[in-house]
Amino acid sequence: MLKKIFAGVGALLLGSAFVAQPALARFDLHFASDLADGGTAYEWYMKDIVFTFDAETRDGVMPSGEPYALFKGTDASPNGHCLEISFLPGWSPPSWMQARVNDHGTFRLVTIANLENGGYPTMRLWVHRNTSSGSLPWALYLMPEDGNTEFSGDIHVDVRRLEVSKAGCTTNQVGGAFDPTLNPFPWVAFEGNSGNYTITKGNF
């Protein structure tokens, strides 16, 4: 009897796990861009990175009460790097979400994304430790819309690495999913190092 119960509970858990998790982790090299420019031989595309907001796995709570999850990193490379980041609804998404940056103590808004109707709102990130030494920490605070302090679901993120200059990444957007018939994507740039950094942003 015990064995049967354990097997039953196990099967239930296994079934739940299979249903609740992303289908696959995906890393495409030289992604297909059916819009502008196509991409280069060193570009890549990673799909469905999951960010969760429940009390056990989120990264924190904003002073105004909304939960946040971080997409962050440390840059020790002297080269500039560009990412194109698209937000998708998860299994239990908020209607809207936003990305903010902590600019010397002030949380500045980079973009607000509507996740209803499937949405595919996109932004760009430029990270460049443009100093001779040190490292540059950067972070995007992903969170639901203002006032949604009880949110505990998830969102998914697709990331494309673009092999472009800072201008190509930000003010003069080329490559990636950029569609010249649409408005340019919001962008944010982190430059400098941990001791002296600047954050600039545009198109929002």
Add this chain to the structure above:
Amino acid sequence: MIRRMAIGSGVLLSMALLTAPSDAAVSWNLKPSGTGNWDWNLKGVYQVYDYWDPNTSLPYTLYYGFMWHDAADHCIEISTGPGRFVANPDTRIWVGDGSGSVWSVNDDFGGTLLSKARIWIRYTGATNEGPYNVWIKPYNSNYSFDDYELITTRRDLSEAACTTNQTTIPWVKIIGNGNLPSTLVFSPNAA
């Protein structure tokens, strides 16, 4: 008895959730320690097994991608780390040639239960995209419900530096031309 078992299982699950660490940040680090200026790693991506392999009766995670014919060759390092809920998952990395068969590349890396492998991906003369895939499985069914961290590191290395010139990290070359199966070449220490 059944009710007691169900309650017990519920309590165990609740405890597991309550004791999970809180730092869940997904991190994209540029030039992580010991790598070059164009290298990066992606950490903080946690997985559970979401596919089922009837041949081995084990679940697996599919790490899957396309190599477009005009993409450069790439060296990708894949490793597993402790999960958010399971501190010491026992994982194993496999690679497939597209025919449905998979071969193990690494089981216990460096004396741990975790896994690490390098993949050199090269598609030559292809006229269309060629898919590659990596499977991550538990070592056996005792670990089927473990979660684990999936860490991806891009290494800006030559084919030799990525593979034959080092003997520490097991590697596999996935070489194709867009038609399956691809050719797989394994390091001597792949197992």
